[in-house]
Amino acid sequence: MNRIDQLFQNKPKDILNVYCTAGYPSLNDTVTIVEALEQSGADMVELGMPFSDPLADGPVIQESSTRAIKNGMRISVLFEQLKGLRDKVSLPIILMGYMNPVMQFGVENFLRKCAETGVDGLILPDLPMDEYESEYKGLFEKYGLHNIFLVTPETSEARIRKIDGVSNGFVYAVSSSSTTGKNKEMGDQEVYFQRLKAMNLRNPILIGFGIRDNKTFREACRHSNGAIIGSAFVKAIENSANLQATVKEFVAGIKTNMNR
Amino acid sequence: MDIAVNTSQSKYHVNKKGYYGDFGGAYIPEMLYPNVEELKEQYMQIISDPAFQQEFEQLLKDYVGRPSPLYFAKRLSEKYKAKIYLKREDLNHTGAHKVNNTIGQILLAKRLGKKRIIAETGAGQHGVATATVCALMGLECVVYMGSVDIQRQAPNVARMRMLGATVVPATSGSKTLKDATNEAIRDWINNPVDTHYIIGSVVGPHPYPDMVARFQSVISEEIRQQLVEKTGKPDPDYVIACVGGGSNAAGAFFHFTDAEKVKLVAVEAAGQGVNSGFSAATSQLGRPGIIHASKTLLMQTDDGQIVEPHSISAGLDYPGVGPMHANLYTTGRALFLNATDDESLAAGYELSLLEGIIPALESAHALAKLKDLSLKPEDVVVVCLSGRGDKDLETYIKHLK
Numbered sequence: 001m002n003r004i005d006q007l008f009q010n011k012p013k014d015i016l017n018v019y020c021t022a023g024y025p026s027l028n029d030t031v032t033i034v035e036a037l038e039q040s041g042a043d044m045v046e047l048g049m050p051f052s053d054p055l056a057d058g059p060v061i062q063e064s065s066t067r068a069i070k071n072g073m074r075i076s077v078l079f080e081q082l083k084g085l086r087d088k089v090s091l092p093i094i095l096m097g098y099m100n101p102v103m104q105f106g107v108e109n110f111l112r113k114c115a116e117t118g119v120d121g122l123i124l125p126d127l128p129m130d131e132y133e134s135e136y137k138g139l140f141e142k143y144g145l146h147n148i149f150l151v152t153p154e155t156s157e158a159r160i161r162k163i164d165g166v167s168n169g170f171v172y173a174v175s176s177s178s179t180t181g182k183n184k185e186m187g188d189q190e191v192y193f194q195r196l197k198a199m200n201l202r203n204p205i206l207i208g209f210g211i212r213d214n215k216t217f218r219e220a221c222r223h224s225n226g227a228i229i230g231s232a233f234v235k236a237i238e239n240s241a242n243l244q245a246t247v248k249e250f251v252a253g254i255k256t257n258m259n260r
Numbered sequence: 261m262d263i264a265v266n267t268s269q270s271k272y273h274v275n276k277k278g279y280y281g282d283f284g285g286a287y288i289p290e291m292l293y294p295n296v297e298e299l300k301e302q303y304m305q306i307i308s309d310p311a312f313q314q315e316f317e318q319l320l321k322d323y324v325g326r327p328s329p330l331y332f333a334k335r336l337s338e339k340y341k342a343k344i345y346l347k348r349e350d351l352n353h354t355g356a357h358k359v360n361n362t363i364g365q366i367l368l369a370k371r372l373g374k375k376r377i378i379a380e381t382g383a384g385q386h387g388v389a390t391a392t393v394c395a396l397m398g399l400e401c402v403v404y405m406g407s408v409d410i411q412r413q414a415p416n417v418a419r420m421r422m423l424g425a426t427v428v429p430a431t432s433g434s435k436t437l438k439d440a441t442n443e444a445i446r447d448w449i450n451n452p453v454d455t456h457y458i459i460g461s462v463v464g465p466h467p468y469p470d471m472v473a474r475f476q477s478v479i480s481e482e483i484r485q486q487l488v489e490k491t492g493k494p495d496p497d498y499v500i501a502c503v504g505g506g507s508n509a510a511g512a513f514f515h516f517t518d519a520e521k522v523k524l525v526a527v528e529a530a531g532q533g534v535n536s537g538f539s540a541a542t543s544q545l546g547r548p549g550i551i552h553a554s555k556t557l558l559m560q561t562d563d564g565q566i567v568e569p570h571s572i573s574a575g576l577d578y579p580g581v582g583p584m585h586a587n588l589y590t591t592g593r594a595l596f597l598n599a600t601d602d603e604s605l606a607a608g609y610e611l612s613l614l615e616g617i618i619p620a621l622e623s624a625h626a627l628a629k630l631k632d633l634s635l636k637p638e639d640v641v642v643v644c645l646s647g648r649g650d651k652d653l654e655t656y657i658k659h660l661k
């Protein structure tokens with residue numbers, strides 16, 4: 001079974017999925033961070049493949065991407081780093097990135113490498129659902145990889161149903177209509193979250209964008225199976241002198257007072 | 261005058277799925293889906309509506325000053341030994357072809373009930389044209405412009421501000437047109453309900469390339485009519501236009517794509533030379549990929565990072581090209597040439613002295629290739645003079661010495 005499905009089976013709520021940009025803050029920090037996240041109690045990790053022109057991202061993730069590219073990160077380097085990682089960690093790993101670098105690497109080649117290195121799923125925000133269905137779905141299945149789609153407060157109910165039907169793993173509910181790292185107040189989204197919950201989708205739901213601390217994490221978990229934290233984590237590790245300690249402190253801060 | 265919304269279907273125009281051959285499509289994140297889908301569903305219907313067309317034509321006539329003249333350039337013709345006509349888009353209100361598109365899109369935005377307009381700009385011509393129509397319609401206007409371009413196109417920044425627009429510097433990446441476009445798209449993601457994004461060229465997700473090409477197609481519509489008056493025939497031997505994203509070229513080529521004996525010449529910016537590392541000649545340096553949500557040719561590293569282009573002309577300083585042009589290039593329907601910074605400056609000075617017309621540096625790239633086409637005396641050549649050079653005076657003067 002795919003590790004993402006296993007996770008939701010074992011732990012249907014309060015999932016903490018942490019995003020960080022691969023090759024950031026330093027080129028070889030990727031594996032250190034993934035290990036530290038698992039040891040600190042994060043449930044899932046999302047590794048960003050840096051792109052020069054990340055349209056859906058706000059300044060924090062943009063800057064981390066620019067820095068990672070300068071550090072020498074590229075898809076082939078990332079796969080080198082991930083080799084052997086599965087001997088050390090067991091949490092689900094998702095790669096997030098934009099289509100152009102994946103296309104240049106070669107889509108099937110890319111998916112094969114994902115399977116070989118123990119990646120479980122992908123988030124490719126600019127891959128249209130129609131094109132995924134007609135061109136790539138078979139390949140994703142061949143390599144046992146989940147493809148995760150986004151929904152937003154503006155997504156129609158019919159389209160949410162369609163996305164749920166095509167998705168595997170979980171549905172990524174973008175908390176507000178925004179790029180990453182915007183701190184809009186969560187209260188406004190209550191209606192949207194309720195609507196999503198009431199739809200009883202076949203996939204679990206994780207809420208992302210703007211989740212940044214214990215309060216927003218708890219709020220997101222009230223409405224869904226868990227949440228994804230990106231910009232806040234990227235900011236936290238930016239100037240860290242001791243990644244293990246910083247990661248541990250960050251995760252502990254997010255998870256305090258979870259009533260389980 | 262007719263903006264050719266119903267009739268024109270050519271194998272070089274967009275197909276039902278939003279592609280030109282292998283190029284085009286809409287590689288958008290889900291956050292943009294409702295906006296782009298709304299446009300896709302509605303644009304053809306809206307622009308085919310007779311009431312829309314009438315308003316569009318009226319504004320082009322009374323406000324923009326169309327039809328723009330097709331001017332027989334006698335001294336230039338003597339120099340290059342051919343019959344050279346200049347399509348005077350430089351005489352449009354606001355000084356370039358860009359306004360044809362912004363008039364069309366602002367009317368569309370109003371019909372979609374949008375309250376706020378955003379745009380990107382390189383040379384500032386599209387920003388000015390957008391700020392202008394927003395003032396005309398009383399809509400809020402925010403223009404993203406690379407901080408490098410804000411420096412080199414200061415007069416246009418001042419014009420936009422005088423017209424009531426907010427100019428926001430784009431400070432990421434190369435700080436030019438590509439980055440301004442990224443910022444505009446991010447703004448649209450953050451303002452999905454009340455905002456319309458007026459893209460300034462035939463780039464971006466479907467339906468933008470087709471929509472912008474249709475608004476600009478008035479250029480070739482008029483050329484055909486004017487050539488009949490002047491030469492007795494609607495078709496020239498050559499149509500030459502500069503290509504940044506490719507909107508003036510798309511407009512100038514639009515009604516000629518199926519007339520295979522009309523040679524279409526697209527001129528890209530070679531910058532300091534195609535292989536100098538400081539160039540924007542996308543067809544020569546690019547590979548297929550995705551930029552600004554469109555599958556097209558773009559300049560990129562082998563691992564798919566978009567490369568920072570270079571051109572002396574801010575309007576051509578773009579690492580991609582519209583999907584229609586990627587298809588015209590790969591099918592061989594259009595000839596793609598390129599002009600260096602120096603050749604273009606020289607062509608700009610030449611037109612000024614021979615014809616008393618100071619062209620935009622972008623348009624000067626098209627003029628710079630007259631010398632390379634082995635023209636014959638009977639050849640009828642139309643050059644799209646996409647804009648005037650006022651905005652570039654500082655650059656021209658700097659290189660006068």
Ligand SMILES: Cc1ncc(COP(=O)(O)O)c(C=O)c1O
Nearest residue numbers: 385504505506507508575622647
């Ligand atoms: C005068 C002029 N010509 C040409 C261009 C290039 O745009 P396009 O390739 O879309 O015609 C610009 C862009 O700013 C411009 O101002």
